[in-house]
Amino acid sequence: MREIALQPGADLAGFRQAVRGLVADGIPPEQIEWTVAEPSLFGAEPAGDARSDAPPLRLPRPVAELVEEVVPHRDPERYALLYDVIWRVTHGRRGLLEIASDPVVHRLELMRKSVRRDIHKMHAYVRFRQIETAPGEPERYAAWFEPDYFILQAATPFFVERFRAMRWRIVTPIGTAEWDGVTLRFGPSGSRADVPSGDAFEAGWTGYYESTFNPARANPKLMQQHMAKKYWRNMPEAATISNLVRSASSRVERMLEEGPTVPTKRMPEGALAAMLEQAPASLAELNAIIRSSGPLVPGATQAVVGEGPEHADIIFVGEQPGDEEDIQGRPFVGPAGRLLDRAMAEAGIDRKDVYLTNAVKHFKFEQRGKRRIHAKPTAGEVSHYRWWLMRELELIEPKLVVALGGTAVLALTGKQVPITRARGPAKLLEDFPGYITVHPSYLLRLPDEDAKRTAYTAFVDDMRRIRDMGRAARSRVAAE
Amino acid sequence: MDERLTRKLRILADAAKYDASCASSGAPKRSAGRGGIGSTNRIGICHSYTPDGRCVSLLKILLTNYCLFDCAYCINRRSSNVERARFSVQEVVDITIAFYKRNYIEGLFLSSGIIRSPDYTMEQLVLVAKSLRQQHGYRGYIHLKTIPEASPWLVEQAGLWADRLSVNLELPTDEGLKSFAPEKQAGTIKAAMGQMRERIEEAEAERRSFSPAGQSTQLIVGADGASDADMLRTTANLYDRYALRRVYFSAFSPIPDSTSRLPAKAPPLQRENRLYQADWLLRHYEFGVEEIASATEGGMLDLEVDPKLAWALKNRARFPVDVNKADREMLLRVPGLGARAVDKIVRARRHTTLRLDDLKRLSGALKRSLPFLIAADHHPGGSTDRADLRARLVQPAAKQLALF
Numbered sequence: 001m002r003e004i005a006l007q008p009g010a011d012l013a014g015f016r017q018a019v020r021g022l023v024a025d026g027i028p029p030e031q032i033e034w035t036v037a038e039p040s041l042f043g044a045e046p047a048g049d050a051r052s053d054a055p056p057l058r059l060p061r062p063v064a065e066l067v068e069e070v071v072p073h074r075d076p077e078r079y080a081l082l083y084d085v086i087w088r089v090t091h092g093r094r095g096l097l098e099i100a101s102d103p104v105v106h107r108l109e110l111m112r113k114s115v116r117r118d119i120h121k122m123h124a125y126v127r128f129r130q131i132e133t134a135p136g137e138p139e140r141y142a143a144w145f146e147p148d149y150f151i152l153q154a155a156t157p158f159f160v161e162r163f164r165a166m167r168w169r170i171v172t173p174i175g176t177a178e179w180d181g182v183t184l185r186f187g188p189s190g191s192r193a194d195v196p197s198g199d200a201f202e203a204g205w206t207g208y209y210e211s212t213f214n215p216a217r218a219n220p221k222l223m224q225q226h227m228a229k230k231y232w233r234n235m236p237e238a239a240t241i242s243n244l245v246r247s248a249s250s251r252v253e254r255m256l257e258e259g260p261t262v263p264t265k266r267m268p269e270g271a272l273a274a275m276l277e278q279a280p281a282s283l284a285e286l287n288a289i290i291r292s293s294g295p296l297v298p299g300a301t302q303a304v305v306g307e308g309p310e311h312a313d314i315i316f317v318g319e320q321p322g323d324e325e326d327i328q329g330r331p332f333v334g335p336a337g338r339l340l341d342r343a344m345a346e347a348g349i350d351r352k353d354v355y356l357t358n359a360v361k362h363f364k365f366e367q368r369g370k371r372r373i374h375a376k377p378t379a380g381e382v383s384h385y386r387w388w389l390m391r392e393l394e395l396i397e398p399k400l401v402v403a404l405g406g407t408a409v410l411a412l413t414g415k416q417v418p419i420t421r422a423r424g425p426a427k428l429l430e431d432f433p434g435y436i437t438v439h440p441s442y443l444l445r446l447p448d449e450d451a452k453r454t455a456y457t458a459f460v461d462d463m464r465r466i467r468d469m470g471r472a473a474r475s476r477v478a479a480e
Numbered sequence: 481m482d483e484r485l486t487r488k489l490r491i492l493a494d495a496a497k498y499d500a501s502c503a504s505s506g507a508p509k510r511s512a513g514r515g516g517i518g519s520t521n522r523i524g525i526c527h528s529y530t531p532d533g534r535c536v537s538l539l540k541i542l543l544t545n546y547c548l549f550d551c552a553y554c555i556n557r558r559s560s561n562v563e564r565a566r567f568s569v570q571e572v573v574d575i576t577i578a579f580y581k582r583n584y585i586e587g588l589f590l591s592s593g594i595i596r597s598p599d600y601t602m603e604q605l606v607l608v609a610k611s612l613r614q615q616h617g618y619r620g621y622i623h624l625k626t627i628p629e630a631s632p633w634l635v636e637q638a639g640l641w642a643d644r645l646s647v648n649l650e651l652p653t654d655e656g657l658k659s660f661a662p663e664k665q666a667g668t669i670k671a672a673m674g675q676m677r678e679r680i681e682e683a684e685a686e687r688r689s690f691s692p693a694g695q696s697t698q699l700i701v702g703a704d705g706a707s708d709a710d711m712l713r714t715t716a717n718l719y720d721r722y723a724l725r726r727v728y729f730s731a732f733s734p735i736p737d738s739t740s741r742l743p744a745k746a747p748p749l750q751r752e753n754r755l756y757q758a759d760w761l762l763r764h765y766e767f768g769v770e771e772i773a774s775a776t777e778g779g780m781l782d783l784e785v786d787p788k789l790a791w792a793l794k795n796r797a798r799f800p801v802d803v804n805k806a807d808r809e810m811l812l813r814v815p816g817l818g819a820r821a822v823d824k825i826v827r828a829r830r831h832t833t834l835r836l837d838d839l840k841r842l843s844g845a846l847k848r849s850l851p852f853l854i855a856a857d858h859h860p861g862g863s864t865d866r867a868d869l870r871a872r873l874v875q876p877a878a879k880q881l882a883l884f
Binding site (some may be wrong): 022095098099100103106123124126127128129137141143157158162164165166200201203204205207208210211212214215216217218220222223235237245249256258259260264268275276277278279293294379383385387456468 | 481485486489490491493494496497498511512513514515516517519525526527529530531532533534535536539540541548558559560561566571575579581582583584593596597598599600610617620631632636637640670674678679682683685686688690731733734735736737738739742744745746747749751827828830831832834837838839841842
């Protein structure tokens with residue numbers, strides 16, 4: 001018979017070390033007696049007869065996890081049961097944990113479940129109270145909690161992830177965890193007196209708790225299944241439970257008896273009518289909304305809204321503002337915009353007569369050193385902006401809609417279309433004639449001068465056709 | 481927290497409590513950044529339970545309970561005489577952060593009565609979420625109510641800050657909506673749901689964040705004449721067409737200052753519970769909605785037995801099922817066997833032949849399963865087909881079960 005004495009609490013290190021030695025020496029479970037040592041004043045000592053020179057033991061990952069999760073349990077048999085499983089797993093039964101019906105596996109799984117539940121309840125039911133600090137110092141909080149098992153180490157990293165910017169300590173009968181903003185430290189156990197006796201928000205929280213309870217659904221048994229009485233003494237809101245339960249039925253009876261009431265208020269006809277007129281009625285209103293909304297793509301200094309006469313005959317839709325547009329807050333004022341201006345001028349279109357806007361109203365970019373490089377908006381991002389573009393069209397009622405490049409076509413039609421093939425007059429929308437051409441930035445990106453010149457000529461030709469189509473549409477409308 | 485603010489909190493929590501949804505689940509795992517607070521995990525946490533057995537996870541409040549709408553079932557309808565209050569955006573942000581830091585809550589669930597206009601109201605809701613994220617580096621859970629009458633661009637913004645969006649359909653039929661909620665329109669609600677579905681799916685495909693915990697809705701049980709089969713058909717349709725994560729059911733509950741148009745009686749909690757069970761069958765047990773409807777009486781679910789057992793009793797020719805041989809799909813149909821128990825059975829039987837003692841360790845409700853399954857040492861014989869099987873399986877006092 002070998003006796004293995006482990007430290008009180010969750011002695012994972014001691015258990016691991018013992019298991020290595022026992023498996024290396026080939027000691028079967030029935031020849032081991034697992035005991036827990038008296039708390040030592042001098043820290044952990046070597047675990048009983050266990051050797052400290054045994055090689056590490058490779059266990060299947062699910063078994064290693066089971067060990068880690070069950071060791072914090074209080075059941076004195078946990079080490080023996082775990083060793084029984086480890087022994088069988090290392091002796092030909094590698095898949096043992098898959099047999100949830102095995103009596104030992106079953107018991108260990110129940111223990112694991114209780115430990116997990118205990119950790120979960122700690123995450124749920126810890127109640128921090130603020131500690132007074134001098135002005136300018138970081139806020140400090142403290143909580144007292146009584147877990148069932150030795151879970152302090154396993155449960156507290158959660159609070160670091162959640163309350164990183166706070167300084168806090170959680171005091172328990174099994175130890176203290178303290179976060180100073182950088183390191184999580186564990187110390188000796190404490191008492192309830194180590195924590196403030198109240199907090200300025202507890203009355204508000206309790207008021208919330210009382211009000212969110214619906215007396216017509218009272219079911220205290222169900223509540224206790226989830227939140228056992230043992231937790232109540234450390235939860236400020238629980239002080240109201242007995243009163244809420246006691247008064248529930250009379251509150252419901254009163255509601256049923258009092259029955260329907262006659263409305264005392266008059267019908268707010270004016271407000272109701274005003275409510276329905278919320279849609280922006282002018283470009284100025286719409287643009288104010290766009291400007292006050294944050295970017296729907298990451299980045300951007302400001303929104304860049306459309307520019308031009310309220311009822312322009314032709315509307316040009318680009319992709320998104322670029323670096324210069326983002327700084328100036330106006331569309332088509334960068335290199336591509338200047339090229340568009342030139343082409344329009346050559347074709348006899350006055351920029352002041354048309355409406356220029358973008359599918360996406362904010363600059364999306366990647367920072368490379370000091371430069372902000374244009375990043376193409378995704379299809380989803382384009383759809384975020386689609387509603388604004390559609391409202392612009394409704395308000396302007398143009399005679400011709402020109403899509404400059406693929407993103408504009410996508411925004412107007414919801415479809416990806418190859419520009420080179422679709423170039424020319426096109427049905428973009430039900431209500432307005434359309435025209436597709438390239439985005440002027442495409443011309444800037446062409447590598448050699450010859451190609452640039454040819455493409456520019458074609459672009460100016462497009463502008464001429466656009467000019468003619470615009471004129472034709474206007475005279476048609478005038479004739480009607 | 482001063483008394484005036486506490487008083488408002490009480491009014492606006494009371495006004496929000498008839499919304500059953502409280503889940504803080506479905507968000508991707510996040511943790512607080514440097515100098516910030518807030519984290520989320522996949523399943524969420526219930527931080528307390530009220531004596532109705534319901535979980536308190538999120539701070540569930542209205543921005544205001546003033547409302548221009550006049551929905552008969554709603555405590556906040558404009559013709560009700562309840563006490564009114566209104567929070568400022570900053571007040572909601574401050575209370576949320578203060579409660580969160582004390583570990584009272586998992587996050588915020590914010591809704592509102594319609595004031596001034598749907599757009600104005602929705603803007604305020606978005607502003608709260610945006611301030612929490614931007615000014616406080618807050619990464620905890622946020623659930624925002626979408627106001628379907630608001631302009632679509634506001635929905636586009638809400639999803640950037642919220643983990644979950646929801647629009648409550650409330651009544652399962654268009655006629656019900658028309659008669660009880662005169663300002664609402666089924667078409668508007670469904671258009672908003674459709675818009676949210678598109679954005680959520682696009683963002684997922686593009687690995688951006690837009691309402692990452694999806695969208696949900698709520699149906700009221702027992703306010704109008706809709707049958708359970710109506711409710712479940714609407715539910716299945718909503719899952720199918722709008723890819724909702726959850727449909728919540730809320731038993732119509734007596735409210736102070738009620739209208740004479742609606743029943744003043746105890747909430748149909750048992751019915752609500754059966755609907756949740758049926759919903760569970762739709763989502764996790766591969767049941768079709770018509771299969772469940774076929775096991776109702778006049779469109780109503782059996783209040784004495786759960787819908788899976790009701791279906792099994794009407795389809796006895798499909799039983800008994802051999803736990804050592806049957807497909808997973810068929811095991812899921814055995815009354816009393818939950819999805820987790822079925823998974824354990826399927827794993828364990830690769831290594832061993834299962835007997836009754838084994839099954840007792842795998843399933844918590846084996847007694848109900850016995851007439852429907854075969855194990856190495858068990859065969860139900862004629863008991864599957866006994867005429868009085870239903871009577872033998874009815875639990876004496878049908879118990880109220882948990883909302884999740």
